[in-house]
Amino acid sequence: MRTRTISREFFSSVAAVLLLGLGVVCLSQTALSVAYFSGERRNALTGILDGAAAVSEMLAEDGSTITEPILDETLRDRAEKGLELFNTAAQTLLFVTDEEGTILLHTGGDVLTGSAVPQKMLEEIRSDGEVFATGDMDGVLSHKYYVLGRAIHTNGSDGYIFAANDMGSLGGYIGDMVNMFLLSAALALLAASILSIVFARRFTGPIEAISEAARKLGSGDFTARAPVTGCSELADFAVTFNNMAARLQTIDNSRGQFMGNIAHELRTPMTTIKGFIDGMLDGTIPEAERPKYLEIVSQETGRLARLVQNMLDITRLEAGEYQVHARSYDLWETVTDVVLSDEQRIEDAKIDIQGLAPSRTMVYADPDLVHQVVYNIVDNAIKFTPPGGVIRFGVTVSGGMVELSIENTGAGISPDALPYVFDRFYKEDRSRGLNTRGSGLGLHICKVLINLSGGKIRVESEEGKWCRFTFSLPADASKAPAAPKKAE
Numbered sequence: 001m002r003t004r005t006i007s008r009e010f011f012s013s014v015a016a017v018l019l020l021g022l023g024v025v026c027l028s029q030t031a032l033s034v035a036y037f038s039g040e041r042r043n044a045l046t047g048i049l050d051g052a053a054a055v056s057e058m059l060a061e062d063g064s065t066i067t068e069p070i071l072d073e074t075l076r077d078r079a080e081k082g083l084e085l086f087n088t089a090a091q092t093l094l095f096v097t098d099e100e101g102t103i104l105l106h107t108g109g110d111v112l113t114g115s116a117v118p119q120k121m122l123e124e125i126r127s128d129g130e131v132f133a134t135g136d137m138d139g140v141l142s143h144k145y146y147v148l149g150r151a152i153h154t155n156g157s158d159g160y161i162f163a164a165n166d167m168g169s170l171g172g173y174i175g176d177m178v179n180m181f182l183l184s185a186a187l188a189l190l191a192a193s194i195l196s197i198v199f200a201r202r203f204t205g206p207i208e209a210i211s212e213a214a215r216k217l218g219s220g221d222f223t224a225r226a227p228v229t230g231c232s233e234l235a236d237f238a239v240t241f242n243n244m245a246a247r248l249q250t251i252d253n254s255r256g257q258f259m260g261n262i263a264h265e266l267r268t269p270m271t272t273i274k275g276f277i278d279g280m281l282d283g284t285i286p287e288a289e290r291p292k293y294l295e296i297v298s299q300e301t302g303r304l305a306r307l308v309q310n311m312l313d314i315t316r317l318e319a320g321e322y323q324v325h326a327r328s329y330d331l332w333e334t335v336t337d338v339v340l341s342d343e344q345r346i347e348d349a350k351i352d353i354q355g356l357a358p359s360r361t362m363v364y365a366d367p368d369l370v371h372q373v374v375y376n377i378v379d380n381a382i383k384f385t386p387p388g389g390v391i392r393f394g395v396t397v398s399g400g401m402v403e404l405s406i407e408n409t410g411a412g413i414s415p416d417a418l419p420y421v422f423d424r425f426y427k428e429d430r431s432r433g434l435n436t437r438g439s440g441l442g443l444h445i446c447k448v449l450i451n452l453s454g455g456k457i458r459v460e461s462e463e464g465k466w467c468r469f470t471f472s473l474p475a476d477a478s479k480a481p482a483a484p485k486k487a488e
Contacts, residue, residue, distance in 0.1 A: 011196035018188040026181040030174055037170045042132050045148035045163040048092050052161055053152055055082045060154040066096045066105055067159025083107050093164040115140045125151055206230035210241055222249035269300035324366045326480055332358030338374045342382060351385050355393035363402050363473040364480050369449045376442040377469045381408035400479045407468035413461040421459050422447040454481035
């Protein structure tokens with residue numbers, strides 16, 4: 001289904017507003033004109049009736065009673081000529097009726113149809129003293145007039161006198177107004193069409209540019225950007241679109257890098273496993289050496305399993321599927337448990353543990369998450385601490401947060417590598433070879449878990465001397481996050 005264009009919608013809206021406005025103005029002007037003409041005609045007819053009443057009194061003094069049939073032709077002619085003066089001077093029709101509404105004298109020629117004045121008008125005159133109306137008086141007049149009537153009394157006889165003025169001037173004025181309205185409407189519609197084209201282009205230009213950028217983005221071109229032009233709303237829309245496109249580009253790049261890293265990490269242990277097993281099967285590796293290489297195969301299989309498990313853990317955590325079960329407990333319980341679990345490795349490496357003189361320090365967190373973080377950091381510390389080295393623990397409490405630091409002596413981390421320590425699959429040893437334990441995901445998982453717990457983690461190091469990881473946790477529920485956070 002084809003939808004209407006912005007130009008057409010804009011033109012329809014502008015045209016509707018213009019026509020409605022012109023229509024209201026035309027109707028208002030017509031109503032005001034009718035009221036003005038009616039008031040002006042009534043005032044004029046009032047003056048004419050005053051003059052006609054004076055004439056009737058003069059005629060009455062000469063013996064002519066105009067409210068009764070005048071049988072004398074001379075007197076009748078004189079009365080008609082007296083009234084005819086008003087018709088000649090003011091283009092006003094005058095006619096006189098008896099008490100029953102029958103017309104006795106008039107100056108209208110063939111304008112009068114011969115019908116009697118309606119009784120309802122006579123009753124209104126008797127009630128209000130005067131009547132003003134527009135129309136043909138129910139057929140008394142051949143077409144529409146302004147009519148003013150009142151009662152008169154001459155020589156003891158009652159009757160009514162009426163003055164009427166043609167409404168043709170009003171009709172002509174209204175006709176001219178309608179023609180002017182039609183002309184104005186035509187010009188307004190022409191102006192509206194031009195304005196619609198001009199302004200619609202200003203609106204549609206940026207929108208079309210954004211649409212084109214969206215089409216490119218949908219086709220996989222994540223470098224597509226929309227120009228930031230037009231009014232502030234469209235400019236804000238373009239900025240929002242560009243931010244979204246930049247974010248999608250970053251995600252796409254990360255996805256590509258992530259998939260490449262996964263392929264590399266999976267290929268390394270699988271290649272090692274396959275090579276050693278093939279060597280055993282084809283006899284390249286002597287039977288006496290097989291236990292040594294089977295141990296290596298076992299280590300690589302374990303590494304492969306850890307890599308897959310870590311990837312699954314990250315997926316669950318970043319998808320927000322993990323439910324945090326936070327509670328208050330002693331942080332040193334976790335630290336002690338991790339050190340005891342790695343006691344054999346620590347003794348084999350002749351590592352000195354310092355700072356493990358715990359005093360009760362409460363945190364509000366999920367013990368399982370914190371255990372995983374401490375385990376990963378301690379595992380790294382044991383791995384990179386030389387024989388006779390030191391692993392040192394420290395706890396501080398400040399501002400409602402508890403900080404645990406784990407420091408180890410050794411080669412440390414180079415300044416160039418520090419910003420990337422928590423990235424996925426990052427290893428300072430870029431060879432990622434057989435002697436590189438781990439998957440490069442452990443520290444990234446630590447960052448995700450600490451963020452999820454409402455804390456922060458950082459790393460400091462002096463190359464060739466020491467490395468220190470420090471993370472914070474809420475001391476109580478008031479500092480805990482309201483809801484689980486997704487990894488940044």
